[in-house]
Amino acid sequence: MSATDVSALATPDTTSPREPRRRGRIPRTIGEVRASMPRLAWWVVCLCLAILFLYPLYVMLTQSLKAPAEAAAVPPTMFPQDWSLENYAALADSSSGISLLRSLGNSIGVSLSVTLLTTTVATLAGYGFAKLPFRGSGFLFFLALVAFMVPFQAIITPLFLTLRNLGLLGSLPGLVLVIATFSLPFGLFLMRNTFASLPGSLEEAAMIDGCGTLGAMRRVLLPVALPGVISTALLTFFTAWNEFFATLILLVDQKLYTLPVSLQMLASGQNNQLDWGVMQAGVTVTVVPCVVIYLLLQKYYVSGLLSGAVK
Amino acid sequence: MTAPVMAPPAPGGVALPRGGRPRRRTTLSRRRTRLGVLMVLPAAVLLGLFFLWPLAQTIRMSFYDWPMLGEHTWVGLANYTSALGDEDFLAAVGFTLRYTLIATPLLFVVALVLALLVRGGSRAARGFQTIFFIPVVIGMAAASYLWMYLFQPDLGPASALGERAGLLDASENLFATFTSALVIVLAMVTWKVVGLQMLLLSSGLQSIPVEVNEAARIDGAGRWQAFRHITLPLLRPTLALVLVFSVAGSLLAFDQFFIMTSGGPNNSTITAVYQTYRTSFIQFELGAGAAMSVLLMVALAAVSALQMLLLRNTDNA
Structure with missing residues (x-):
């Protein structure tokens, strides 16, 4: 579990994200482009997955901040246009039970x-x-x-x-x-x-x-x-x-x-x-x-x- | 509630000068024993009252006809025989098993892919690991309501996206069909629990010495071969743990089906725990519910025993 273990683990694996030699450099030769492909692919895959994991939370937040009319719109809006805290105010309202x-x-x-x-x-x-x-x-x-x-x-x-x-x-x-x-x-x-x-x-x-x-x-x-x-x-x-x-x-x-x-x-x-x-x-x-x-x-x-x- | 237990600590501590040396030692060790008992006592009381006693009661009740109100009468094994002959219960068990058989490999494969992606410990990898783990801390109930909204007919943002991608018809009620309802629940469960398994697997991966893999690679093994013949076998204790987690979790599934499908359509997504709940708290047949619970416990004990077996095998191999 020590830090050395972790970095050593990464070395034999070329798809691993830690490649200090290439960091921050624009690949020039075809060989360099090919060598950086796994890393690029890693970034693409991880970013897509991250979007997939965060998407429901994004929907939850934005939907809760839409004004009631927009919250009931068909089809639903992707980005809230009419921001409002009305939904939260409704939560505190106990008249509905x-x-x-x-x-x-x-x-x-x-x-x-x-x-x-x-x-x-x-x-x-x-x-x-x-x-x-x-x-x-x-x-x-x-x-x-x-x-x-x-x-x-x-x-x-x-x-x-x-x-x-x-x-x-x-x-x-x-x-x-x-x-x-x-x-x-x-x-x-x-x-x-x-x-x-x-x-x-x-x-x-x-x-x-x-x-x-x-x-x-x-x-x-x-x-x-x-x-x-x-x-x-x-x-x-x-x-x-x-x-x-x-x-x-x-x-x-x-x-x-x-x-x-x-x-x-x-x-x-x-x-x-x-x-x-x-x-x-x-x-x-x-x-x-x-x-x-x-x-x-x-x-x-x-x-x-x-x-x-x-x- | 726990404060009184702290009350009688040995007054005067160690340095009680009464008696000679050997005498002092015995009082000290006796005092330490007493202190040990006192410290464990609150835990023992809680577990006794709210775990052991109800556990014993569950077993006892399963032999009685026990309505919520009124007298209970001894019926022997009748609850068991009627549970095993009850179509609703058998259907629930069948569905639970099917759900477990789909969810377990699904979770495992996704978790393994994620664990392999985030290993390496770079900052970006750790960041992604954090993101993939976030849904784990969200409750199953909250996650269920969130995903239920995502796939509402017309209103659901995910349904709308699906329509735009040409995958589905947004006006269709996806929870009204068995297959689509199950797919949505599985997606939600994967989203919510896969992070935990990823974490367990990636800590398992880190505990494998690098030299072993390096040696295999030097000996001419390809990356896949090294993974298949070195990493996977060494990962076996973690695999057993992850497997038991997801099997136990799936066998006990309740919240997600109770909330997202209410057991529908046509009671096709009622799980074993759900059926137990309905028997005990909707039909008020506590004895029959208890018998189902006992059967459930036996199933889980079998799973745990299997885990022990898998773990024991790694020690010998």
Whole structure:
């Protein structure tokens, strides 16, 4: 994974984009033109693919910014002529039944609570599993891995009944507990690996310097394990923000709906008249936070995914 | 919620001067054990309450006639036999398998092409990798609504483009025909999840030592031969992982069909999870739904076991 590996990988392959010798030069001879063809082809292919991948997002953004009349035009306009924020204003309007603003609030509340809960619980348990083993902890960790393999779609019915018995059915705290539990195994896995990869000498040194076990964890190990914690938090946040199935089943009251499920209400609309401008504004509100967070914290997200999945 | 667990940390830390040296060591190790238990406890409680208990309940319920309201009665294996004889369920299973058989190779090939394109680690390659990965962070529900709009009759921008390219008739409802609906869902799923598989594959590709490939090339292997006989076999653990991801993901498909096709046309795109959902939460036959869930879990366990087998084989080879 080191930088030298990566650049070495590129060398034997002529189609690879890294060809420092030719960079920035206009090829003069036929030989040079022929040699630069693979690189040109690489650029063309990648650019086409990039357009293909970004096109739906472009449509989403532009459609949400069109004025209502233009948003309903047949055939649809490729570039918006009549820019407007009306669709977003309509989202906040609750006269049609639900207000997306409220769903946004629910989504933020649920996602942050799940993230906080899962990250805290996974960090504590990850440390316990990695550094403070006790009899049976290996078995417990194995159980967590089993939870990793079992899809929660399969146990949603008794989950529904469990929440009903606890009086948490149809409430946001109930939903938070369920989503937190199902994002927990991955977090546990990640945090245990993170703490296990830290040398024991680090903890010993901290304890010699007068820290207790907890103090050693908080002051010395946690800062070093921070990238792992951030990865866990990010992965959990995305899971919670995008959760659809559990929300659909465990929530009854429309006022409590999170964004992905509210979109469904927008889609089934009033008297089957769908307003695709408003709809895409709703999709944009759902999508943009994830994309922005991903672009900002890409490094942690990707490394967390890889260390969780590949090991 | 988790705060109380932090409450009883050993007061005084390590330096409790009571007793002699050996005594202190035992208290210390006992304290560390206790601390370990306390730290794992919240996770264990959550998993026990919201995973293990419902899991056990699912299995129990599958042997009962269990309506949403009212009494449940023991029926033995009746739920299983009726699920396996139920045309709707079998059709859903059949469709799920077909969908999985199409989606898995499709995702794999596209992901591999993307991974090979973005390897090399130049700035441009990393930029493209970032772009190809963006849809992964978008939720399946949001992506489904977006793609549903893209292919709306008349209104959909992608339909309009398709008409201009002479590929389709923009006024036609593509979601009303099985094949075109499935093609659109597959395109959406590929767009949304292929980035993850690309990432896994490209990290797998990077972990293969360059020398191996170089040696093969020096020995006279062509690029394709080197790829076929060196890269692919060494990539096997990653391949197994990617395969299991897409098979498990496809077998559990729900959101995209629930949103984009509502299971239509004529219930032809109802998946196994979708049918379980309908049995439990629309027909309110929880016992029958539980039996279907158990069957689903068995299928997934088989997939996971297959993964273990594939991974084990690489260790021996």
